[in-house]
Amino acid sequence: MNLNELLRENIKNLQAYSCARDEFKGEASVYLDANENPFNSPFNRYPDPLQWKLKEKMSDIKNIPVENIFLGNGSDEAIDLLYRAFCEPRQDNVVAIEPTYGMYKVCASVNDIEYRKVMLDENFDFEAYKLIDSTNAHTKIIWLCSPNNPTGNSLNRKEIHKLLKWFRGIVVIDEAYIDFSAGESMSDCLLLYPNMVILQTMSKAWGNAAIRLGMAYASKDIIQVLNKIKYPYNINLLTQNQALKALDNHEQTEKWLSDLNEERTLLIKELGKITFVNHICPTDANFVLVKVDDANAVYKFLVNQGIIVRNRSNVSLCLNCIRITVGTKEENKTLIEELKKYALI
Numbered sequence: 001m002n003l004n005e006l007l008r009e010n011i012k013n014l015q016a017y018s019c020a021r022d023e024f025k026g027e028a029s030v031y032l033d034a035n036e037n038p039f040n041s042p043f044n045r046y047p048d049p050l051q052w053k054l055k056e057k058m059s060d061i062k063n064i065p066v067e068n069i070f071l072g073n074g075s076d077e078a079i080d081l082l083y084r085a086f087c088e089p090r091q092d093n094v095v096a097i098e099p100t101y102g103m104y105k106v107c108a109s110v111n112d113i114e115y116r117k118v119m120l121d122e123n124f125d126f127e128a129y130k131l132i133d134s135t136n137a138h139t140k141i142i143w144l145c146s147p148n149n150p151t152g153n154s155l156n157r158k159e160i161h162k163l164l165k166w167f168r169g170i171v172v173i174d175e176a177y178i179d180f181s182a183g184e185s186m187s188d189c190l191l192l193y194p195n196m197v198i199l200q201t202m203s204k205a206w207g208n209a210a211i212r213l214g215m216a217y218a219s220k221d222i223i224q225v226l227n228k229i230k231y232p233y234n235i236n237l238l239t240q241n242q243a244l245k246a247l248d249n250h251e252q253t254e255k256w257l258s259d260l261n262e263e264r265t266l267l268i269k270e271l272g273k274i275t276f277v278n279h280i281c282p283t284d285a286n287f288v289l290v291k292v293d294d295a296n297a298v299y300k301f302l303v304n305q306g307i308i309v310r311n312r313s314n315v316s317l318c319l320n321c322i323r324i325t326v327g328t329k330e331e332n333k334t335l336i337e338e339l340k341k342y343a344l345i
């Protein structure tokens, strides 16, 4: 893969904005360089544009070198930046599995990029050659999501490796739910695949959706491109501080994970007893996709009981499916009780 051939011409030639905090790094006693207000510490100062402290902690926990980490305003920022870096509007295209997370498609539309869907098979899995068959000389990115949303399953590892070897463009693997899975992250293979980008997030296992922090892991060259085109201060101070706290307290996350995975097993067992549940999709995520007799009716009933699940009935291959997030023991119990009531009407 040649990164310079993949990048858009304007991005290749871009001179990045140089902010005051880029020009002077280090400690000083008097800061008169950024037109900040000297009062209202610590909020008067611009935050670290490259979030070094946070990345160092992330690097320790994830065992990924700092120079291979990009931090964004949610994974959504990284998704958008990848389009802006590699895809020329009205000229390039991307290929993605279907069904999957909706943001890949939305960001394609925003950036005026053709989005090519390749349907998953009956096990919600894929074959690398089918994705390759859908590419052409203008395909810059292939989007994978594993464990996948809304299906919950992990994609076939062998096929992911094949795709990374065969495709000369960027392969993104969205691992938003990897911590709920027994499977390993693909991040161990960063050196092997210079065309791979892995996305993770603080929004799910880490319980910090509100702070908007997403991670992208990739080759140093790709990370440099993302850093060049992002907004200078894309991660605010409150977010950086809260993320540091969460990473310091990672035992809490591990406890949540073991509790939630236990609850997931219980929830699946109870859902199996519900008469109108026709299929429970295998899941490696903190949600479960279930096929029911009439998804619209079940959804409406639950809303009336104050319980909100996701009706995925209009999504490809998901007719009459609802997606249920694993909640607390009490929340899951309430859900099951209401579903049993619905079965009686």
Ligand SMILES: *Cc1c(COP(=O)(O)O)cnc(C)c1O
Pocket (backbone or CB within 6 Å): 073, 074, 075, 076, 077, 101, 145, 149, 174, 176, 200, 201, 202, 203, 204, 209, 212, 213, 214
């Ligand atoms: C929830 C989710 C994310 C998280 O996005 P953020 O912008 O980091 O909150 C990313 N990818 C998938 C597939 C998701 O389901």
